[in-house]
Amino acid sequence: xxxxxxxxxxxxxxxxxxxxxxxxxxxxxxxxxxxxxxxxxxxxxxxxxxxxxxxxxxxxxxxxxxxxxxxxxxxxxxxxxxxxxxxxxxxxxxxxxxxxxxxxxxxxxxxxx
Amino acid sequence: xxxxxxxxxxxxxxxxxxxxxxxxxxxxxxxxxxxxxxxxxxxxxxxxxxxxxxxxxxxxxxxxxxxxxxxxxxxxxxxxxxxxxxxxxxxxxxxxxxxxxxxxxxxxxxxxxx
Numbered sequence: 001x002x003x004x005x006x007x008x009x010x011x012x013x014x015x016x017x018x019x020x021x022x023x024x025x026x027x028x029x030x031x032x033x034x035x036x037x038x039x040x041x042x043x044x045x046x047x048x049x050x051x052x053x054x055x056x057x058x059x060x061x062x063x064x065x066x067x068x069x070x071x072x073x074x075x076x077x078x079x080x081x082x083x084x085x086x087x088x089x090x091x092x093x094x095x096x097x098x099x100x101x102x103x104x105x106x107x108x109x110x111x112x113x
Numbered sequence: 114x115x116x117x118x119x120x121x122x123x124x125x126x127x128x129x130x131x132x133x134x135x136x137x138x139x140x141x142x143x144x145x146x147x148x149x150x151x152x153x154x155x156x157x158x159x160x161x162x163x164x165x166x167x168x169x170x171x172x173x174x175x176x177x178x179x180x181x182x183x184x185x186x187x188x189x190x191x192x193x194x195x196x197x198x199x200x201x202x203x204x205x206x207x208x209x210x211x212x213x214x215x216x217x218x219x220x221x222x223x224x225x226x227x
Contacts, residue, residue: 008153008154032214034214034215034216036218041220041221041223042220042221043117043205043207043218043219043220043221044156044205044218045218046114046215046216046217049214049215089155089156093214094158099144099209099211099213099214099216100146100158100161101158101214101216102158103155103156103157104155105155106154106155
């Protein structure tokens, strides 16, 4: 899983532009990944998941890309809206199993009007 | 997805005291977890709450400091004991079914220790 950083990286985008949020993982055995969105004052909310037998998965306005070769995944948000402003986390099963998840550092997305 | 509530939503406590946080789910779930989220940081798993048995704690977390109960498949409590300012965090519970990694989170309890 990812190490926990002390500072949240920030991505600022203009409303209507596309956003790309990146995540690197270290556990080469991970076969499942989840993206969560956490708005201020709320718990994380499930957005989309992807299994390692896929390179791409699309949802409503969101696309997740998985590159297993370099152990990298990205979350793309099309036509970013003010309501997309939040912290975004990737997560994958923790070493040791038990349905536990390890969360990435997180990225703060700020949508500018 | 399950609807999860937590009580209290926030609290300000004095050092040396204890606070018990409740997590209630609107349906029976296999697995329940407790996380800590320190200001501006990611989520760190404290423990897995096991129904009818002792919780399973992650490295760095101990039962004496974070006792957990799970009397049934819809309810769990986390106690933060002998609090210090370093315990100021958001505490989140989450739930999952046994056949999936997908977890659903409660709204969190924002704890400030003075």
